[in-house]
Amino acid sequence: MNRREFGTLTAAALAVGGPFKAFADETCQSPYMPKITGQEEFVYVWTLGVEGMGDEQDKLVTIDLRPGSDTRGQVINSLSVGGRNEAHHGGFSADRRYFWTGGLDTNRIFIFDVHSDPANPTLHKTIDTFVKDSGGVVGPHTFFALPGSMMISGLSNDADHGGRTALVEYNDSGDYVATYWMPTQDDMQGAAAIGDAVADGYGYDIRALIRKNVMLTSSFTGWSNYMMDFGQMLQDTEAMKRFGNTVVQWDLHTRQPKKVFNVPGAPLEIRFPWGPNANWAYTTTALTSQLWLIYEDEDGEWQAKAVADIGDPASIPLPVDISIAADDQTLWINSFMDGKTRLFDISDPHNPHQIYEKVIDRQVNMVSQSWDGKRVYFSSSLLANWDKKGADDVQYLRAYNWDGTELVEDFNIDFYALNLGRAHIMRFGSAALYTS
C-alpha cells in the first residue's frame, strides 16, 4: 500500500462517518477488531502502582483526548484494581467492548468494560486462576483478539520461573479454552528449526496475518529476569544467558507451530503492515538492537533476516515498543536506555533506514499513534524493576503532533506528580465505536 492508496482508503472511511470498522489501527492491534480512524477520544493507560505513592495499587488511568473538552489532556478517571501485579500489556476483545490487561507478576487478568461509558471504564471481571487454568503458565503478556476468544502469550512458568512458556486461549466470557506450549529443542511439536535456530520455548508478543494464516510469536525472558532489578541482572552472567532468541511461525487456525527462526537478542514487539499484498512483519531485538524482517519469499516460504541496526547496538539502547504507520511507510521505534524515538522509512521493508530521531525524556517505552499518524503518544515505564532509578525515573504520558518532519509536544502528564505510578501500555477509546 502506498500513501495514495492509503489516503483514498482513509477518505472513504471518513465519508461513511464515525470510526472505520475494518482493517486499520491506531495502528498495531488485532485486525479483527474495529478501529478508530478518526479522532481518538480517550487513552487508557495501564499503570503500575508504586510503594509509598498514592494508593500504591495498579490502576487503569483514563485521559481525555476530546478536542474542545474542558478536561482535554487531563486524567479524568483512575480505577485501582488492588495490589501491585506488574501491570504491563493489554488488548481489546474483538468487539472492542472490553479491555483485557495482565499482571506479569501475580498473573491476574483484569477485564475492563470500556463500552458502557468509555470515559469511565469499570472492572468487569478478574481472572485469578490463569496459572492453574493453563497448567503452569506464568506472566500473561500480549492479549491478541481472535473472533470470540483472546489469545494470551505467557512469559514464564510456575515450575522454575524461567522462560519456558505457552500461549493460552480464553473465550470472550473469560473461560479457559486451551494451552499451546512453545516448541522447544526437546519437543518441537512438528515445527522445523530454520538454520541454526534453537527452539528455546520462550514467549513474548503475538501478531497474525489472517489472509496468510500466519501467526508469529517472539521471545523475551522468564519471571526471574523480568521481575529483578535491571542493573543487578546486567551484572548477573547466569541471568543474561536466559533470554529468548527465536521467533516462531504458527498456523493461526490450528495453533500448530511451523517454523522456529533464529532471531538473537530478545525479539519483542511484532508488527504486521496493513497493505493487501504486504506479506511481512517487523520485530526488534531488545538486547542486540536490530530491526528484523520476517517475510514471505518468492517461493512462499517465510524467512527472517536482520535489516537494520537501531542506534549503536554496542551501547545497548534497548529498543522496546514499535508502531507501524497505517500506510506502511514509516515505523516508530522507541529505545528505553537513551529515551529516544526514531522514525524509520520502511517503504522498502527490506531496506529500512532512519529518517528522524528525538529524545522524549530520560526513559521511554511505549508508543502509540493515531490512524492518520498525526498524533503520537509516548509513555515511560518498561518494568517496575527495570525502570531507571533516582531522577531519571520520570513517569509520564506525553502527546505530540507529528507534521511529517517534527514531533511537537501537545501535552504532558506527570504520573508521579499525580501520585499515579508508572505509565505503561496505552490504548485508545472512543464513544463513537459503540454508536450505530
Add this chain to the structure above:
Amino acid sequence: MIRALALSLSVLALAVQAAPEQIAPANCVVAEQGWAEAALQRSLSAPLGLPPVPHPADNPPTRAKIELGRKLFFDRRLSINKTMSCAMCHVPEQGFANWELATAVGVEGRSVNRNAPTLINVGYLSPLFHDGRDVALETQFVSPMTARNEMANPSIGHVVALLGRLPDYRDLFADAFGAGPSLDRIGQALGAYQRTLVAGDSPFDRWYFGGDEAALGADAQQGFALFTGKAGCAGCHTLGDRDALFTDQLFHDTGYGRLRAAQRDNPPETVPVQVAPGVVHNLDFARVLSVSARRDPDLGRYAVTEDPADRWTFRTPGLRNLAVTPPYMHDGGFSTLAQVIDFYDRGGRPHPAQDPAIRPLGLDAGEKRALEAFLLSLTSDGLGCLVGAARTQPPDNH
C-alpha cells in the same frame, strides 16, 4: 564510553563451563509403594558415603508428614501475593537450587543478596543458611516466609491462619498430626520432607567407601589426592572414614567476601554483558548504575553475631553434586568450578583476617583439571528420584 567487544561462540565456550542438563524426573517407586513411602525409607537409610540422616527426637519422620511437607514446599499460595514457594528458588530440576540466577529474586522481584543453596542433603546441615542464622529445619522456614525480599508474608501467624482456611490442607494436617495447622507442625512437616532429599552413592563414594576400583577415573583420583594433600581443601571440606559431608559446618573468611565487597566499592569502568549467544558488549558502568537499585553489603556471619571477627565469614558448603548446582559461592559469583579453583589457587584475596588455610596453592593446569574431575565425581546417582518424587503433583496455585 561504551566499548563493544564481540566474542565468538567458540571463545565463550572455552571460558564457560557447559550448562548442566536439567535433572530428568525418574520414577524410583517400587510396586505398591507411593512416592512418600519411598521417600520415608530414603530418609531412614544411610546411602553410600553418607551417615544416617539425623532426625530430631521430637520429629520422627512419617509418610504423612512427608506428604504434607512436600505440598507446603511447592505451594505458591504461601507468599503474600501467591507467586513464590520454597521451590521457586530451590528448583528440583536444577538440583534444588537455581542455575538461572547468581542471587535469588523474591516477591515483586526484590533482590536477595545470596545464591539459593542446594537442599540436597540439607538434612545433615546445622547451622543453616550461608550465615548460619538458624539451626534446624523445623524453624528455618520462618525466615524466608516472612522476609520482605523473599515470600513477604506479613507474619508467620498469617501463614498459619491461611493454612487453616485452605480446605485441601485439612486432611493432610489431620493425617500427619491429628490436629490442624500450627507453627510447630508446619516446621515439622517441612523438615520431614527436606530430610528425604538425600543423595550419596557418587562415583567417588563407590570408589572410596565402596571399594570399587573402577568407579573413579585416574584424573579424579589424582584430584582427590590434591584435595586431601597439596591443595588442602579437606581441611574445611572434611571427610571421615565411613562417610563424608565435605563440610566442617564452620565459618571461614576465605577472602571471597572481602573481594566482593571491594568490587562493590570500586566498580569497574565497564561491565561485560552478554546480549545474545556469542555476543558480548562492554557496557559503561554508569549506564548500569542508572538502572540499579542500591544493594546492601553482605558481611556474612557478622549479621548474626555482630562480632567483628565474623565479618565476611561464611559457612563452609558441602561439595556433593556441584555439577548440578552452579553458580558457586555465597553470591553465585563464579559460574564454573574452574573459576572457583582459580580463586583458591591464587590464595583467595590475601588480608590479615583471612583464614590461614587459604594460601597460594601453585597448582598447574593439569592439577586444576584433576581437582575439577574429582569435584565432578561427587555427583550422585539417583538425583532423578528426588525430582520424580517432587513432581508427582503440580505446584499449588490459586
